[in-house]
Amino acid sequence: MKLATYKDGSRDGQLVVVSRDLSTAHYATGIAHKLQQALDDWNFHAPQLHDLYVTLNQGKARHAFPFDPAQCMAPLPRAYQWADGSAYINHVELVRAARSSEVPSSFYTDPLMYQGGSDDFIGPCDDVVVPSEDFGIDFEAEIAVVTGDVAMGASPEQALDGVRLLMLVNDVSLRNLIPAELAKGFGFFQSKPASAFSPVAVTPDELGDAWAGGRVNLTLQSTWNGRKVGMCDAGPEMTFHFGQLIAHICKTRNVRAGSIVGSGTVSNKAIEVDGRKEWPKGYSCIAEKRCIETILDGQPSTEFMKFGDTIRIEMKGKDGQSIFGAIDQKIAPLGR
Known part of the structure; x- marks a missing residue:
């Protein structure tokens, strides 16, 4: 899967899941707010993030939006x-x-x-x-x-x-x-x-x-x-x-x-x-x-x-x- 961090005015940004072709993204708010949070409990969060990733790649994610690299912080x-x-x-x-x-x-x-x-x-x-x-x-x-x-x-x-x-x-x-x-x-x-x-x-x-x-x-x-x-x-x-x-x-x-x-x-x-x-x-x-x-x-x-x-x-x-x-x-x- 592919993960990014969007700018939101905070130091650590907001975790998003990104489609394989880098065209769309979806906030991971319901799973983990920050990438470090996901890494701290990877075995729990990674399967959920992957499920969202699959849904996003299938074009079925309801709240997907166009992915913009310019809005990214470092992951x-x-x-x-x-x-x-x-x-x-x-x-x-x-x-x-x-x-x-x-x-x-x-x-x-x-x-x-x-x-x-x-x-x-x-x-x-x-x-x-x-x-x-x-x-x-x-x-x-x-x-x-x-x-x-x-x-x-x-x-x-x-x-x-x-x-x-x-x-x-x-x-x-x-x-x-x-x-x-x-x-x-x-x-x-x-x-x-x-x-x-x-x-x-x-x-x-x-x-x-x-x-x-x-x-x-x-x-x-x-x-x-x-x-x-x-x-x-x-x-x-x-x-x-x-x-x-x-x-x-x-x-x-x-x-x-x-x-x-x-x-x-x-x-x-x-x-x-x-x-x-x-x-x-x-x-x-x-x-x-x-x-x-x-x-x-x-x-x-x-x-x-x-x-x-x-x-x-x-x-x-x-x-x-x-x-x-x-x-x-x-x-x-x-x-x-």
């Missing part, structure tokens, strides 16, 4: 946890290669992960508000899962059973603030403003056989200022699947219902063409494009985003239909 407008991994090791390899640095061997066996801010997510069509262009504004196209309760010490296989929903993410980064923060040895903070999520969150069964082994085997599309810059395969080159990422968190703590776990930037390897490397599937963040330029030409040439720029992130199923709806945003200055 979880605030969450108990937002833990973002770097599951595509190719992204790390490119960043390291651009500065002539080796990738530590442990990176291939132990996932990278940081804990981001989860108190103020933004909706899929909300502006990305940034105080200054000088901060180095970048989009990052990712996939994320929302969990139920997962116990400390869970294996990757057990952790996968805790996946309740999947979403797309624009994990905005302010690249020019990152070096000074990482130099402190305490990780990202000011360089990671509010992330945006797709209009709808979907249960894994909606992906069919594209959801396999904790990976989404579909293409993640990134369109910057109307030009498609990324058509990256999300499945084959995901070094750590979502079960492994969740289990990484569970090594020393319980993961509670409503936690969001991100994949990190979806990234694909280069191919050799006439002795020169090429990246035909493009990129899911500008920083990676700049790394590619540095590797090929000795220096980056692509600038970061400017005020007024747009970014669209979307994933389509094998039938060509949008699965999650699109993140479709504009970069805007603070105070305007």
Whole structure:
């Protein structure tokens, strides 16, 4: 099934069920007012939400209305946890290669992960508000899962059973603030403003056989200022699947219902063409494009985003239909 959160003037919005083709929606008020409420008692609420979903898809829901992504908040407008991994090791390899640095061997066996801010997510069509262009504004196209309760010490296989929903993410980064923060040895903070999520969150069964082994085997599309810059395969080159990422968190703590776990930037390897490397599937963040330029030409040439720029992130199923709806945003200055 597909779930979204509509704006209603409150912090947490109103839970709605959305049809498979994203054309209609229905308030879930009689079942659960908020998505977190449904996640807290998933075994009770999910069957009821699914029944409404079936009725909606059959065109029999009496109070259905046209679905409007612009009215959506993030599916979880605030969450108990937002833990973002770097599951595509190719992204790390490119960043390291651009500065002539080796990738530590442990990176291939132990996932990278940081804990981001989860108190103020933004909706899929909300502006990305940034105080200054000088901060180095970048989009990052990712996939994320929302969990139920997962116990400390869970294996990757057990952790996968805790996946309740999947979403797309624009994990905005302010690249020019990152070096000074990482130099402190305490990780990202000011360089990671509010992330945006797709209009709808979907249960894994909606992906069919594209959801396999904790990976989404579909293409993640990134369109910057109307030009498609990324058509990256999300499945084959995901070094750590979502079960492994969740289990990484569970090594020393319980993961509670409503936690969001991100994949990190979806990234694909280069191919050799006439002795020169090429990246035909493009990129899911500008920083990676700049790394590619540095590797090929000795220096980056692509600038970061400017005020007024747009970014669209979307994933389509094998039938060509949008699965999650699109993140479709504009970069805007603070105070305007």
